[in-house]
Amino acid sequence: MPDGEAIVASGLVRQFRKGPRAVDGIDLSVSYGEIYGFLGPNGAGKSTTVHMLTTLLPPTSGQASVAGFDIVHQGRQVRTVIGAALQEAALDPILTGREHLLLQATLQGLPKPKRVQRADELLTRVGLTEAADRRISGYSGGMKRRLDLALALVHGPRILFLDEPTTGLDLQSRTALWEEVARLAREEGITVFLTTQYLEEADALAHRVGIIDHGHIVAEDTPERLKAEIGSPTVEVVPVEHDQAELLRGTLEQFGTPVSADGTVTVQLPGGEAQLAELVRALDAASLHVASLTLHQPTLDDVFLAKTGRKLEGAADEEPEEAPADGGKRGRRGR
Amino acid sequence: MRRFAFVVRGVAWRSIHNTIVSPSIIIPSIVFPLFFFAAFAGGLSKIAQVPNFDYKPGYTAFQFTFVFLQSAAFGGVFTGFAVARDFDSGFARRLLLSAPARGGIIVGYVIGALLRWGITGSVVTVVALASGMNVPAGPGDLFALLALGVLFNLVAALWAVGLAMFLRTEQAGAVIQMPVFVVLFLAPVYVPLHLLTGWVHSVARLNPATFALEAARGLLAGTPTDIALAFGLLGGSIVLWAAFARRGLRSAERAAG
Amino acid sequence: MGAEHASVLEQIGAIARRSIVRTFRQRGLLVFPLLFPLILFAINGSALSAATRIPGFPPVSYRAFALAVPFMQGALFVAVTAGVDLARDIETGFFNRLALTPLRGGALLLGQLGGAFVVACVQAVVYLVVGVASGVGIASGAGGALVLLALSTLIAFGFAGLGTLVALRFGNGEAVQAVFPLFFVSLFLSSMALPRNLIKTPWFHDVATYNPVSYLIEGVRSLIITGWDGQALALGFGFAAALAIISLGASSLAMRSRMART
Ligand SMILES: Nc1ncnc2c1ncn2[C@@H]1O[C@H](COP(=O)(O)OP(=O)(O)OP(=O)(O)O)[C@@H](O)[C@H]1O
Ligand SMILES: [Mg+2]
Numbered sequence: 001m002p003d004g005e006a007i008v009a010s011g012l013v014r015q016f017r018k019g020p021r022a023v024d025g026i027d028l029s030v031s032y033g034e035i036y037g038f039l040g041p042n043g044a045g046k047s048t049t050v051h052m053l054t055t056l057l058p059p060t061s062g063q064a065s066v067a068g069f070d071i072v073h074q075g076r077q078v079r080t081v082i083g084a085a086l087q088e089a090a091l092d093p094i095l096t097g098r099e100h101l102l103l104q105a106t107l108q109g110l111p112k113p114k115r116v117q118r119a120d121e122l123l124t125r126v127g128l129t130e131a132a133d134r135r136i137s138g139y140s141g142g143m144k145r146r147l148d149l150a151l152a153l154v155h156g157p158r159i160l161f162l163d164e165p166t167t168g169l170d171l172q173s174r175t176a177l178w179e180e181v182a183r184l185a186r187e188e189g190i191t192v193f194l195t196t197q198y199l200e201e202a203d204a205l206a207h208r209v210g211i212i213d214h215g216h217i218v219a220e221d222t223p224e225r226l227k228a229e230i231g232s233p234t235v236e237v238v239p240v241e242h243d244q245a246e247l248l249r250g251t252l253e254q255f256g257t258p259v260s261a262d263g264t265v266t267v268q269l270p271g272g273e274a275q276l277a278e279l280v281r282a283l284d285a286a287s288l289h290v291a292s293l294t295l296h297q298p299t300l301d302d303v304f305l306a307k308t309g310r311k312l313e314g315a316a317d318e319e320p321e322e323a324p325a326d327g328g329k330r331g332r333r334g335r
Numbered sequence: 336m337r338r339f340a341f342v343v344r345g346v347a348w349r350s351i352h353n354t355i356v357s358p359s360i361i362i363p364s365i366v367f368p369l370f371f372f373a374a375f376a377g378g379l380s381k382i383a384q385v386p387n388f389d390y391k392p393g394y395t396a397f398q399f400t401f402v403f404l405q406s407a408a409f410g411g412v413f414t415g416f417a418v419a420r421d422f423d424s425g426f427a428r429r430l431l432l433s434a435p436a437r438g439g440i441i442v443g444y445v446i447g448a449l450l451r452w453g454i455t456g457s458v459v460t461v462v463a464l465a466s467g468m469n470v471p472a473g474p475g476d477l478f479a480l481l482a483l484g485v486l487f488n489l490v491a492a493l494w495a496v497g498l499a500m501f502l503r504t505e506q507a508g509a510v511i512q513m514p515v516f517v518v519l520f521l522a523p524v525y526v527p528l529h530l531l532t533g534w535v536h537s538v539a540r541l542n543p544a545t546f547a548l549e550a551a552r553g554l555l556a557g558t559p560t561d562i563a564l565a566f567g568l569l570g571g572s573i574v575l576w577a578a579f580a581r582r583g584l585r586s587a588e589r590a591a592g
Numbered sequence: 593m594g595a596e597h598a599s600v601l602e603q604i605g606a607i608a609r610r611s612i613v614r615t616f617r618q619r620g621l622l623v624f625p626l627l628f629p630l631i632l633f634a635i636n637g638s639a640l641s642a643a644t645r646i647p648g649f650p651p652v653s654y655r656a657f658a659l660a661v662p663f664m665q666g667a668l669f670v671a672v673t674a675g676v677d678l679a680r681d682i683e684t685g686f687f688n689r690l691a692l693t694p695l696r697g698g699a700l701l702l703g704q705l706g707g708a709f710v711v712a713c714v715q716a717v718v719y720l721v722v723g724v725a726s727g728v729g730i731a732s733g734a735g736g737a738l739v740l741l742a743l744s745t746l747i748a749f750g751f752a753g754l755g756t757l758v759a760l761r762f763g764n765g766e767a768v769q770a771v772f773p774l775f776f777v778s779l780f781l782s783s784m785a786l787p788r789n790l791i792k793t794p795w796f797h798d799v800a801t802y803n804p805v806s807y808l809i810e811g812v813r814s815l816i817i818t819g820w821d822g823q824a825l826a827l828g829f830g831f832a833a834a835l836a837i838i839s840l841g842a843s844s845l846a847m848r849s850r851m852a853r854t
Contacts, residue, residue: 054692079693086685086689095610103606107690107693359770370777370780373796378786378791379786382786520636526639531639531641535635536638539639
């Protein structure tokens with residue numbers, strides 16, 4: 001294993017002509033064997049970063065190296081050590097899964113006898129053996145994503161870029177993909193740079209998370225430490241009788257500053273979960289009947305909220321001028 | 336009845352509005368007839384020297400009548416494309432579910448086709464006049480020629496809209512266009528009917544478009560012949576294709592639920 | 593590991609195979625391009641037969657005169673298919689996938705044209721067979737028929753290069769579709785329907801004279817109606833080769849900037 005970091009970027013900027021400064025000075029470093037989660041809402045600049053790191057898009061300024069190769073001057077070397085599954089699972093609907101793998105193997109320069117073997121091996125690994133000879137047009141979203149992953153792995157890359165690999169997948173397919181990615185990092189020592197809009201995903205999978213918003217990294221650490229930074233958990237209490245909300249509020253004041261909304265009262269527990277018992281006793285003492293009581297551990301969502309002042313879901317909605325531009329670009333008007 | 340008019344107005348307005356605001360729709364429908372006019376009237380003018388070519392106003396006028404009717408037909412065909420596109424985009428489905436009087440949808444699209452031809456037909460006419468076309472016809476003849484074009488446009492529009500409602504996808508474009516194209520070109524496009532020979536002569540003799548085209552040429556020359564027959568055939572075609580379009584609408588209604 | 597073991601030829605082969613497989617799995621889309629020129633040929637071959645009575649028209653049937661046209665129209669359709677296919681790859685991002693492999697731009701371009709090449713050959717054979725079956729004799733004989741196939745395939749290749757050029761520059765299929773009528777215009781404003789010396793209208797005569805498409809048609813036509821006409825063939829092959837070189841050259845430049853990986 002070479003010394004140094006798998007991915008290093010410093011001051012990486014991409015300014016689109018007639019467009020936004022999609023990536024605005026990003027510094028990051030990813031170690032070999034690490035899974036790095038790049039988390040951000042729509043339009044944050046995740047894909048643009050991935051395109052630059054995978055040599056598909058030259059940066060406007062700044063530097064980056066992947067496996068020690070400069071992404072601008074040593075593009076060819078970079079490409080031989082990386083595999084990428086980009087956001088659009090760009091598959092040809094009229095080719096079969098196996099045909100895709102064989103094509104990819106040829107283009108990646110695998111010697112002829114190894115191609116068929118490698119295709120079989122990867123089909124098995126991503127669980128597509130049965131569907132191998134069916135055309136992509138009949139694949140489900142999850143199957144396409146798995147094939148995309150297999151294609152990225154054909155030439156045995158050491159560093160893998162996955163741009164929103166699970167967006168649009170159901171929970172089951174998502175979990176399956178997570179397991180496979182985790183296994184790749186654990187058993188084969190592959191470095192994974194993964195972008196996502198899902199907090200659970202970054203939380204479940206990534207060793208370290210970088211939160212990107214408007215082209216800036218606003219926070220970066222392990223998921224645990226990011227959450228710890230936000231602090232203690234909160235408790236959400238719903239009284240049986242709506243008119244008891246005020247009384248409930250008063251009771252909870254001994255723990256912190258309760259916030260009530262829609263008959264639900266929320267309070268942060270400075271002492272952590274340990275204070276839960278105390279809280280229940282206090283409710284009992286006040287003879288409050290509780291319909292539900294939920295403990296919320298801080299999530300990356302809270303981290304995002306704390307760092308940007310916005311919730312992750314719908315964060316992109318605040319830029320209405322972008323939605324139509326994008327829709328126009330991708331939408332199909334008449335021929 | 337008011338609801339019917341409401342739907343007609345809405346659909347027709349949208350159809351013509353879309354045509355005018357999107358260059359990718361309006362430009363081909365103007366350029367194509369012009370281009371045929373240029374290629375035929377310009378490129379083939381020597382054909383007027385074929386022995387027995389006896390159209391007095393000259394080859395430009397001879398080709399103008401064809402392009403005049405062709406643009407009328409393609410006003411209808413392009414509207415058929417628009418209907419098909421509306422089905423692809425889901426707009427037509429919404430229209431079917433929300434229009435209080437669905438028959439008005441067809442009428443609206445057909446009026447849209449007429450307005451569309453109003454634009455393209457005018458351009459073709461202006462260009463033909465500017466290029467020095469002879470027009471021996473009197474005002475009555477010219478009015479009859481215009482009426483002939485309107486009916487021709489109606490027939491094509493009913494066909495195209497009806498078929499688009501049966502097929503309901505933009506990919507059906509060729510299926511809508513091809514037959515119109517073939518029927519048009521199986522009329523005496525380049526030379527008068529009596530100079531055609533071979534199988535095309537046999538087919539052209541029976542082709543209803545031939546009667547419209549010959550009548551139009553007669554009107555433009557100020558020597559109308561067989562006008563009643565041409566109008567009669569067009570009227571009959573309108574009844575026929577209107578019934579077809581109604582069935583298309585039914586089929587679309589069944590699919591839309 | 594991803595060292596480059598596959599040769600450039602193998603890369604071209606792999607891309608071409610995909611292009612051909614794809615073409616044949618969608619053969620429904622081939623029917624219209626194949627049929628349309630034949631329908632026009634059938635109609636015009638007869639409808640314009642009066643043109644043979646124009647003084648100075650070559651002493652052949654109009655059908656023989658018109659048989660060159662389907663080859664050209666077929667080439668135009670090939671151009672559109674090649675362009676649309678490539679544009680779709682760009683739109684879907686498949687192109688990015690290819691850009692991440694050691695594949696070279698030129699190899700990708702040539703491979704992409706593989707499907708176009710096969711379609712062009714098949715079309716040309718069909719047109720030739722239909723022409724001969726409809727009673728048109730090939731004045732230059734069997735050898736000439738082979739030369740005709742070669743010339744029309746070269747022409748199709750040149751046009752296909754234009755199709756891929758548009759696709760690479762604009763990156764969307766609609767642009768390619770929109771350019772198609774322009775190709776068509778270039779065909780109509782040529783000596784497609786009458787020999788150039790019989791085009792009377794001065795501006796049309798000038799346009800047809802400067803329009804390279806005229807010489808492509810006349811090259812193909814000379815093999816059918818004249819026999820071995822060195823000048824017409826030289827002009828035909830010359831312009832076809834120039835078209836192919838220019839359009840493919842420009843395409844590969846466009847490919848380089850499109851594949852602007854670092
Ligand atoms: N080719 C381009 N030209 C101009 N602007 C672009 C281009 N590509 C992306 N952008 C803009 O750059 C910004 C960042 O886009 P990017 O695709 O990197 O976001 P993202 O984080 O991947 O979002 P998503 O979650 O929607 O995929 C957006 O505002 C987008 O509109
Ligand atoms: Mg993205």
